[in-house]
Amino acid sequence: MKSKKRILIAPLNWGLGHATRCVPIINALIKHHFEPVIASDGAALVLLKKEFPNCQSIELPSYHITYPKKGKHFKLKLLQDSPKLMKAIIAEKRETAAIIEKYKIDGIISDNRLGIHHKSLPCVFITHQLQVLSGTTTWLSTNLHQKVIKRFEECWVPDNLGDPNLSGKLGHFPLYEIPIKYIGPLSRLKKEHLPIAYDILVLISGPEPQRSILETKLLDVFKHYNGNILFIRGLIEKEQHISISGQLTIYNFMTTEEINTAINESKIIVTRSGYTTLMDLTKLNKKVFFIPTPGQFEQEYLAKRLTSLGYAPSCSQDEFSLEKLNETSKYKGLQTMDYDVNYKKLFSLFKGK
Structure with missing residues (x-):
């Protein structure tokens, strides 16, 4: 019989950023007596397995996202890749249902993985993009992204609510249907005063x-x-x-x-x-x-x-x-934003009523 609630945490494998910003959340889950189960693919999964060798980890279907050689073709490349992206999301949904049953999952935290969700569990979506910029189609990309977010119980935005903030109009955009929680900038790093090498x-x-x-x-x-x-x-x-x-x-x-x-x-x-x-x-x-x-x-x-x-x-x-x-x-350089996340309050979603 398991003693700790198991939380599936699944970052997108698009660069390393989604995985690395999940590191402080995984550490906080462990500190607050949850059992994180990590799920991703590619370099993101490899990185998290190195960071948390004692956590259960699962490989998810890859989105196979690549960039074009010329930046001006970025939107066209995404459009061309959309069929295989949809295929991966459908596979991801099936995999999520199987993972929930096999590992007795009690809650889900998805960092921009669109198919990691289940209607029977409390689910959180992490994003700094309530508005998704795509040039002349920003209205469409934003609408599609918000449709995904609205399927979750809560959306956590890793930024400050007011000024100063890092995301600007990306993370400060109206979304009324579900609770938006600004949890402050997330980082696995800490400031140290070391000599310059x-x-x-x-x-x-x-x-x-x-x-x-x-x-x-x-x-x-x-x-x-x-x-x-x-x-x-x-x-x-x-x-x-x-x-x-x-x-x-x-x-x-x-x-x-x-x-x-x-x-x-x-x-x-x-x-x-x-x-x-x-x-x-x-x-x-x-x-x-x-x-x-x-x-x-x-x-x-x-x-x-x-x-x-x-x-x-x-x-x-x-x-x-x-x-x-x-x-x-x-230039003055980036300025520290001190923000203490109340993880006990944040994780209360997974405690149940």
Whole structure:
């Protein structure tokens, strides 16, 4: 007979952000005497298995999301991929029903996995996008996303309700049918006052081929840089690989503890403007230069917003250069937002009436 309530927690495998922002929630579930059951696929699942080797983990059907080589084709590529996406969601729904029965699940937390839901259990959807930007079709993408969210009991938005906040119009958009809970920025990292060891830290993740395209460009740009550079490729593989060439140190991936130290020891971060990255670097109060993924409206909006607010410079992938990096000194850097989540109250949904 099981003594703890089992909560299925399932992040989307699209880059590493959805998985890493679930780390503090999984830790909180354990601390509050729940038993997390982790479900995902690909690199997201590999990462969480490394972080929580003692938790039950399950492989879900993959969405097989990839980016086009040219950002302007992003929307068309998503449209072309929609049949296989729908197929994966249907398979995900079947798998969820089987997991609930096999593992005696008491509640569900889905981070942007559209088919992880069951009408017989309390279900939560985590997203920072109550409004989904897609250019001229924003009204449609938002409407479709909100239809999914409304199937859940609650929606948790990892941001502040008022100002200052990180998501802007993405996470502050009307949705009246279900409770919206702003739970503050989520991060697995913590601020430490360490001596600076690296002038530049390059952090890359995200779906292919754009991850590799940016990696190739930045390796070429920084071979001319006179300073210590740490380059984390964002490839979650079975074994960690480290290579050193002059002042450039390259890792395929780092554990949470290692990446926490690396960011705290770095002067400037060069990275994508993914939302989880924003939350992490805000918590660590870092100077950063953003290069949004080409064609991804969300990242482009977030980068432009933070640039316009005076926090961090940004530019397109094609425009990035060493000269652009000098702009970082003109910006104030990301500012820490202290927010204590009341997890006991948040998890009361799973306690039952």
